[in-house]
Amino acid sequence: MTQYPKVAVVILNWNGKYFLEKFLPSIYNSTYPNIEFIIGDNASTDDSISFVKENFPQIRIIQNKENLGFAGGYNQVLEQVDAPYYVLLNSDVEVSPSWIEPVIDMMIREDYVAAQPKIRSFHKKESFEHAGAAGGYMDSYGYPFCRGRVLHSVELDNGQYNDEKEVFWATGAALFIQSDAWRQVQGFDADFFAHMEEIDLCWRLKKLGYRIGYCPKSIIYHVGGGTLNTSNPQKTYLNFRNSLVMLQKNLSFWMAVWAIFARLWLDLVALLHFLLKGKPRDAWAVSRAHQYFFLNFFRNAAKRKKILKTYNKYGLYKKCIIWDYYMNKMQYFSDLPTNNFYLKNK
DSSP states (O other), X not given: OOOOOOEEEEEEESSOHHHHHHHHHHHHTOOXXXXXXXXXXXOOOSSHHHHHHHHOTTSEEEEESSOOHHHHXXXXXXXXXXXXXXXXXXXXXXXXXXXXXXXXXXXXXXTOSEEXXXXXXXXXTTBBOTTTTTOEEEETTSOEEETTEETTEEOBOSSTTOSOEEESBOOTTEEXXXXXXXXXXXXXXXXXXXXXXXXXXXXXXXXXXXOEEEEXXXXXXXXXXXXXXXXXXXXXXXXXXXXXXXXXXXXXXXHHHHXXXXXXXXXXXXXXXXXXXXXXXHHHHHHHHHHHHHHTHHXXXXXXXXXXXXXXXXXXXXXXXXXXXXXXXXXXXXXXXXXXXXXXXX
């Protein structure tokens, strides 16, 4: 690699001293020659910022006055960061020294405006990790999945996804993005607060004609669930709510009408499933998500008008991944027929 544009690695922190103590040393030892490290703090109440100031005085700290969530927090912090490339990195991530170089090289060479490395599990290092794996995809009903992870089935990394690849979305756990593109789409939708905001961001980039990439030569290890437990009803609420809003904002009109109609019924099935499993708070979270969607329907419709009216379907799965997973037993990415994906940028 002959070009070394400045890269700002920005970690958004909220009461995350444990993870900063554990993983900040590996991040700080990154070998990329033109790098700035920044901790963006979402009004933490622990002593995580004191820890950084004492042990890593060279790291810049930007403090938000309140907890704005993942989306709003990054939006506010990145307004104060000047670099051609941002790396939005979760605090619960272990990296190798040369994890940045391959991704920046690929982005420059292949003209990707955003990208992600390979994401493995910190606790099971031979396995992909749920949040991102080897690049993200989505079906026509708003259900995300990845190369290496379809719903609850996570694959071992046996080198089956060692090819650079254009994907539908790149994970927010380690999101590389050109700052010009970030500003062009005005960053994350702050109303998402957390969860799926990176998918919405990538989709809006695609609608401007940009491409999203996956780089297998860079490998990081993600703990996952560092802020919200996987069984947390608040996470259930955010995932169901944000998925509906994302469909409304980004799908073409008639596809949105059909997809949202179908999703509401599928969500009802999920609600009943939660009740049968003895999880009434998760069932109520689904109901709350629907209430939010209808109460804010026209507000989000206005956002839709701000998005360029082109439609890039590349990487979108034509079928319902829920149906194929449970009924057709397609539980690995390799089980999914290639002709079930849109493979042209149009």
